[in-house]
Amino acid sequence: MADLSKMRNIGISAHIDSGKTTLSERILFYCNRIHAIHEVHGKDGVGATMDSMELERERGITIASAATSVNWNGYDINVIDTPGHVDFTVEVERSLRVLDGAILVLCSVGGVQSQSITVDKQMDRYHVPRIAFINKCDRTGANPLHVVEQMKEKLKLNAVLMDLPIGLEDKLEGVVDLLRMKAVYFDGPNGQILREEEVPQSMMDECLERRAMLIEAASDFDDKLMEMVLDGEEPPVDLIEKAVRKGTLELKFCPVFCGSAHKNKGVQVLLDGVCKYLPDPTEVENRALDLDDNEREVLLTADPDRPVVALAFKLEDGQYGQLTYIRVYEGTLKKGDELINTRTHRKFKVGRLIKMHASEMEDINQAGCGDIAALFGIDCASGDTFCGGKVNYAMTSMFVPNPVISLAIFPKDKKSQDNMSKAINRFTKEDPTFQCYVDPESNQTIIRGMGELHLDVYVERMRREYKCEVEVGKPEVAYRETITRRADFNYTHKKQTGGSGQYARVAGFMEPIVALPGATEEPKDYDFINEIKGGVIPTEYIPSCDKGFRTAMKKGPQLGFPIVGVALTINDGAYHPVDSSDMAFQTAAIGAFKEAFAKASPAILEPIMKVEIEGPSEFQGAIFGTVNQRRGMIISSTEDNGNCVVDAEVPLAEMFGYSTVLRSMTQGKAEYTMEVCRYAKVPQSIADDLKKQAAEKEKKK
Numbered sequence: 001m002a003d004l005s006k007m008r009n010i011g012i013s014a015h016i017d018s019g020k021t022t023l024s025e026r027i028l029f030y031c032n033r034i035h036a037i038h039e040v041h042g043k044d045g046v047g048a049t050m051d052s053m054e055l056e057r058e059r060g061i062t063i064a065s066a067a068t069s070v071n072w073n074g075y076d077i078n079v080i081d082t083p084g085h086v087d088f089t090v091e092v093e094r095s096l097r098v099l100d101g102a103i104l105v106l107c108s109v110g111g112v113q114s115q116s117i118t119v120d121k122q123m124d125r126y127h128v129p130r131i132a133f134i135n136k137c138d139r140t141g142a143n144p145l146h147v148v149e150q151m152k153e154k155l156k157l158n159a160v161l162m163d164l165p166i167g168l169e170d171k172l173e174g175v176v177d178l179l180r181m182k183a184v185y186f187d188g189p190n191g192q193i194l195r196e197e198e199v200p201q202s203m204m205d206e207c208l209e210r211r212a213m214l215i216e217a218a219s220d221f222d223d224k225l226m227e228m229v230l231d232g233e234e235p236p237v238d239l240i241e242k243a244v245r246k247g248t249l250e251l252k253f254c255p256v257f258c259g260s261a262h263k264n265k266g267v268q269v270l271l272d273g274v275c276k277y278l279p280d281p282t283e284v285e286n287r288a289l290d291l292d293d294n295e296r297e298v299l300l301t302a303d304p305d306r307p308v309v310a311l312a313f314k315l316e317d318g319q320y321g322q323l324t325y326i327r328v329y330e331g332t333l334k335k336g337d338e339l340i341n342t343r344t345h346r347k348f349k350v351g352r353l354i355k356m357h358a359s360e361m362e363d364i365n366q367a368g369c370g371d372i373a374a375l376f377g378i379d380c381a382s383g384d385t386f387c388g389g390k391v392n393y394a395m396t397s398m399f400v401p402n403p404v405i406s407l408a409i410f411p412k413d414k415k416s417q418d419n420m421s422k423a424i425n426r427f428t429k430e431d432p433t434f435q436c437y438v439d440p441e442s443n444q445t446i447i448r449g450m451g452e453l454h455l456d457v458y459v460e461r462m463r464r465e466y467k468c469e470v471e472v473g474k475p476e477v478a479y480r481e482t483i484t485r486r487a488d489f490n491y492t493h494k495k496q497t498g499g500s501g502q503y504a505r506v507a508g509f510m511e512p513i514v515a516l517p518g519a520t521e522e523p524k525d526y527d528f529i530n531e532i533k534g535g536v537i538p539t540e541y542i543p544s545c546d547k548g549f550r551t552a553m554k555k556g557p558q559l560g561f562p563i564v565g566v567a568l569t570i571n572d573g574a575y576h577p578v579d580s581s582d583m584a585f586q587t588a589a590i591g592a593f594k595e596a597f598a599k600a601s602p603a604i605l606e607p608i609m610k611v612e613i614e615g616p617s618e619f620q621g622a623i624f625g626t627v628n629q630r631r632g633m634i635i636s637s638t639e640d641n642g643n644c645v646v647d648a649e650v651p652l653a654e655m656f657g658y659s660t661v662l663r664s665m666t667q668g669k670a671e672y673t674m675e676v677c678r679y680a681k682v683p684q685s686i687a688d689d690l691k692k693q694a695a696e697k698e699k700k701k
Contacts, residue, residue: 004302005280007370009327011080011096011128013119014105019135023105023261024068027079030192030268031070067325067356067372075275078372096122098313098327098372101278102130103270108142108168108258109643112150113612118675120155127285129248131255131277132157133270137165138172138260141643148256157254158247160217161210163269165258166200175258175266176203178211179237184269191264217253218243241276248277281370286329288385288393291342298393302369304332307389308339312380315430324375325356326367329395331388333373334366339386341378342394352376382432400432403448404607404652404676407455408473410444419468420445427458434458448478451674452656477653478607479690480679481556482565483600486511490572491592493584503579504588506537506545507572510596513565526553527567537573541585545570548589557594558602558687559694564679565605568593604687607652610677612645613662615670620644622665630654631683649677 012020028034069078080099096102102123106116123130132151134144144165151159163175166183174185176199183200187193199207215235219226222243228235247253255277259266281302288309289295300309308331316323326333333339337350354361354374367373380386385395411417424436424447435448449455452475462468490507508531513524528546537545553563575585611632613623617639623646627634632650639645655674662670682690 004282004368004370006075007280008075008077008274008278009080009098009100009281009370009372010077010274010278011099011102012105013096013102013123014107014116018105018107018110018113018116019261020105023103023133023135023267024079026261026264026267027077027271028068028070029190030271031072031077033068033070069355069372072271072275077271077274080372096126096128098311099126099128100281100284100370101274102128103274104130104132104254106132106134106147106151107139108134108137108144108147109139110614111143111147111640112154113614113645113673117154120157124251127251129251129277129279131248131257131270131273132159133266134256134258135261137168137258137265138170138263140169141640142168142172144168144256144258146640151254151256158217158252159254159256160214160244162214162244162255162257162273163266164203164207164210165266166203172260172263172265175269176200176207177269178207178214179240181207181211186265186268191267194268214244215240218247221247221250221253245277249279249283286395288329288395291392291394295394300329300393303330304368306330307391308333308337308387309391309393309395310339310386311395312378312382312384312386315380315382321377322379324378324380326373326375326386328367328369328371328373330369332366332368333371333388337388339388340392341380342385342387342392343381344379344384346379348378350375381429401450401676402478403433403435403450404478405451405455406446406448406476406478407459408439408444408446408476409459410471410473412469412471416469419466420462420470423462423466423468427461444473446476450676452659475656479559479561479682480565480605481558481561481563482603482605483510483512483563483597484603485601487596487600489592489596491588491595492574493588493591495584501579502581502584502587503574503576504541504581504584505572505574506548506570506585506588506592508568508570508592510566510568510593510600512600513567525564525566526550529567529569531569531571532573533571537570537575537585538580541575541580541582542570544582544585545573545589548586549593551586552590552593552597556602557597558604558691561604563597604682604690605679606682608649608677608680609652609655609674611648611650611655611672611674613648613670613672614643614645615662615666617642617644619666619670620646623662623670626658626661626665630658650674651680651682652676 012024014020067078067080069076071077104116104120104123106112134147136142137144148159148161151157161178163177165175166173174183176183181199183197185195185197187195215229218240219229222239225235225239225243244253244255248255255273257266257270257273259270261267286300287297288300290298308328310326310328310333312324312326314325316325333350333353335350335353338347339350340347352375353364353367355364356374361374364373385393387393409420411420427434428436433450434454437446438444439446447455447458449458459470459472462470486509488509492505493502495502513527528549530542532542549568553566556563615623620637624634627646627648627650630650631654632648635647635649637644637646658672662672
């Protein structure tokens with residue numbers, strides 16, 4: 001049985017172009033998983049090992065998270081390389097859901113960027129301990145000490161340097177290990193030969209100062225270490241390491257390593273850090289809901305002799321059918337075992353069990369606690385729990401953000417139509433943020449996603465992987481409708497036919513849900529308050545009113561988008577002993593909602609994006625201009641080493657085609673990232689235009 005204390009499940013997360021995939025490639029090389037290093041934008045035409053999709057190699061970005069396992073000095077490390085683009089944020093969510101620890105990669109020039117902040121929040125959401133790697137110390141303008149300060153300010157992390165680079169930019173030679181006070185150099189054509197020397201005299205003072213800061217920060221987590229520091233004694237290295245590990249596992253300490261993955265410097269020291277400071281599967285709390293006991297929360301233990309509990313966290317459609325990535329939390333999974341999917345209650349037998357290495361696979365006979373493996377040919381969805389034996393658990397699922405952009409797609413011919421539906425079926429199963437529906441009125445197929453790049457990639461994959469010729473309509477923004485003031489309703493639904501008729505009266509009021517000052521949580525989209533007294537509406541019909549209101553909120557009367565931010569209170573009504581029914585109260589609630597909505601000063605909301613634009617300072621004025629032209633609001637602007645970073649909030653409707661404009665205006669030197677920030681009211685003139693367009697669409701239909 002595998003020694004769980006020698007196992008690590010880690011993810012590599014960061015902002016775009018911080019060097020995650022390059023770092024993964026070096027880890028594979030130094031752990032003897034691959035025998036030649038390929039670059040992300042490979043001149044050899046091969047591309048990075050972890051970017052196995054053709055599209056990833058062409059664009060030089062990671063689209064789907066890739067899993068692999070390596071061995072480093074007797075430790076088994078499962079590594080997941082995740083995308084940096086915010087459009088593929090669900091890939092990061094699903095990976096962090098099953099990981100025990102993570103490496104947060106930061107660029108020594110760019111520092112803490114917008115997506116670094118998002119990824120850090122995701123790590124907090126799943127309580128994932130992390131260590132940081134400040135990459136690209138060989139780049140012009142590299143300043144790792146400045147990045148550590150940014151981590152403290154922007155990420156509120158207790159970031160402490162574990163090593164210091166020897167030289168920076170083109171003079172980067174190696175790193176000084178601050179705990180052992182040794183200079184480590186990386187010799188050989190690929191930096192695989194480690195050479196230890198004494199610390200260069202010119203760096204000695206700074207290294208001693210940084211080491212004292214490290215010991216002081218670590219002493220908060222160990223009383224014995226604290227005593228030795230106060231007595232002025234020199235503590236042993238293993239005691240400091242133990243304290244650093246304790247702080248890291250409690251999410252109160254973040255060890256920081258430096259280097260350059262591209263120049264093969266500092267990666268082996270980082271790998272030692274992964275083994276020393278990140279948790280093994282037994283040190284992480286994982287919880288599940290017991291479906292046989294009123295969904296009572298249970299703590300899972302990494303015990304190989306207990307019944308199997310595994311979570312399907314990612315689906316992939318490979319050449320041999322559907323591949324389901326699983327993480328085993330309890331028990332030991334063997335070939336031929338019978339498992340049950342606790343969502344569908346379907347039983348299935350484990351046929352082929354494999355361990356993935358990017359796009360290659362290796363057959364295994366069993367997977368124990370903490371292992372990440374894959375199964376073939378199982379019908380399931382992302383987030384399903386598989387159990388064996390006598391337990392019936394469901395793992396808590398991951399957070400899935402709502403899509404903000406939609407596109408109409410049209411197949412060019414009958415063959416393309418069949419292939420398109422196959423592709424959409426697969427993509428919606430694999431990616432919960434990619435959604436598809438057929439508009440009942442226009443009969444168009446609409447796909448929805450997290451951004452232009454997200455949908456672009458899926459349309460391109462349909463063309464390539466499914467030979468499906470599709471045309472794409474104009475992108476549409478996911479607007480919302482809401483109300484701005486209170487309105488009363490008193491609606492009677494009466495219909496008399498032969499025999500029993502329909503009768504229901506619903507009265508009350510609707511009002512906007514307003515976020516309370518200082519509240520950290522988002523306000524609810526809908527609230528139903530029952531204040532019926534004296535049985536004027538029988539108890540069995542109250543849920544019918546709720547259902548009717550919910551139905552009415554699915555499609556607003558202004559643009560046909562969902563209605564949000566409404567609290568509905570019913571406080572009066574009437575029923576008929578013969579003519580009242582569930583359907584009658586549902587219909588009355590829909591009528592009451594429409595009547596009050598028109599009186600409640602309805603408004604249209606649009607998604608506002610948090611946009612971060614980065615480029616040379618000389619173009620700062622032009623960047624400001626593009627934001628202002630797009631109804632944007634500049635939040636902050638910082639300059640550093642001839643580079644400027646502009647943070648702004650811009651309506652999504654104004655951001656289509658922005659990348660082309662930005663590139664042509666800055667000679668291709670600026671780039672931007674954006675993610676959904678909030679919904680805000682649309683200016684009246686634009687709201688009027690949107691209503692006109694919606695009315696014209698209706699006429700055409």
